[in-house]
Amino acid sequence: MANSLQRFGALALLGLVLPVCIFAEDADARWLDVEFPHDSPVLPVSFSLGPSTARVRGMSMALDLHASLVLRNTGTKPISGLTLRVEAQDLTPSGKGSVTIPSLNVLPGEVFPVRIDMELLRPFTVAKSDSAIVQVSLDCALFNDFSYYGPDKLNSRRALIVYELEARRDRKYLANLLDTGRLAQLREELNFGLPDFTPEQLGLELLRLPRTASMREQPVNVGAVSFPSAPVQPIGGAAQVSGNEVRAPQIEVKNTSQKTVRSIDMGWIVRDESGKDFIAGSVPALMRLGPVQTGTMTESGTLRFSRSTGQPMMIGALMAFVNDVEFMDGKLWIPTRIDIDEATADPVLRRALATSPEQQRLADIYRRKGISGLAEALKKVN
């Protein structure tokens, strides 16, 4: 008995000491590296890790990183948007992250800040490496003429172009409201005085695991939400739904234009058991589609929905809409404001469809600086 106790004590002590020793070793490792190509039109001016910390959490080490970068546009063209790739050696190659700053409009020579707040939970058993635990690098920088720089490993260029097109559309729309004195409509667009229009937060879980059909799954038809001017129209589809999970959704689409389509970004709307609609997001997929041709888009993963409180959100129905279309000539189509207005009678859903990153930024300016600040911001870019 005494020997057993001694052995137990020794193991417990080892269990306590070992993580601390490994933690000390990890704490000595370089936490974060910022790597930009020498010929990059965007270069870091300064970099700091601020109040970053490392601590033991169970049998893992938790790195709490708060990186602040100041970047300079060293090129000759204004930068419209930028995506930085965040890679942790422990997750490579399966997982990675990114930070995108759209609607930048940074002129040559100007500097701008980028903040990255992240937490990395890494087991003590991971192999040690000479490189930094987290690496931040440039994935894509988009200029205002839609040219770009960067390896674009995350297909950021397409997203940055869509953000820029939406920004130009919304700036023009809001500037028109301002110029014509339709301030009540402007306030409504910028979400003032309409708290009920704020969409409820969703919890998402995307499982990239091989899964088989369960007995509880029910086939559900996917409805179509059409934008009148869209070159590609959703026709209908189906998905397997089980409680708060959607598996293998697919949607048939038809190219109604005379141009060949290269890729389609399909948006998904989820309706809960009480009839409320939520935009779950969008999934771009390469799909070569000739004029008047039809095709089927399929998603292989499993999506699980929950409410902001963490409770499962039971799925009542699914709908799909075409978020944007890329043609073979490289041009992109995005819905107009009229398209969005005519797509749905639900004001919450309409607001969710219309709120671009730029509109979100302008709404924040309006909230902080009022109408004069908004007018100045619109004048600066337009």
Add this chain to the structure above:
Amino acid sequence: MRREKAAKSLHPAVQSLALYSSGDLPLIARWRIGSHVARCADCEQQVFLFRSATVELKREANTQTLTGFEAIADWMRLEREMLGNISVGVAAARCIDKVGRDHVLISRVALVLGLMALFVAGWLTHIPREQTGHLAASIRRLAGMERPQITGTILRTTPDGIAVRAQGATLTIMHPPSAVVSLSGASAVSARYVDEETGQVTITKVYGQ
């Protein structure tokens, strides 16, 4: 008659007669009292009584001694008594020994339970729930209660950020509570918010393959 009267007036003391009866007087006194007893019927009777009493005492004493001897002579009974006493003693010793052992055992069990409680409390407060679930699943798989699951990538949103878990590690890109999260591609989840410090719209994404 006068002679009997003179003998009576010279009667020895009772103690001397008692000593005479037991033969404990010196030689001269014994001769003198013996001469008297031989001539005095009363003293002779008294000596007889003393002697009878002495015999009775001795006999009684002998009887009592014999009773003890008789007990000693009963070896079987004596053995039973001794064995009984030894058994009682041993049982008592065992009882005392057991009481001590129980006390030590309870102390050790309490110590182990205390350490286990400390371990459980430490586990609950320090180990993330997902790791606990992962460990439980591993144990279930080892026990054959669950089929082994192929390791994959999981993307999820949390109140504080969006996370990708792969190869046992989890990367979470943090965002404020106001962020709008959405699916962003076949294997990505994004969060969009306005950075309070910079005023810039920031879109964070995590990717899994």
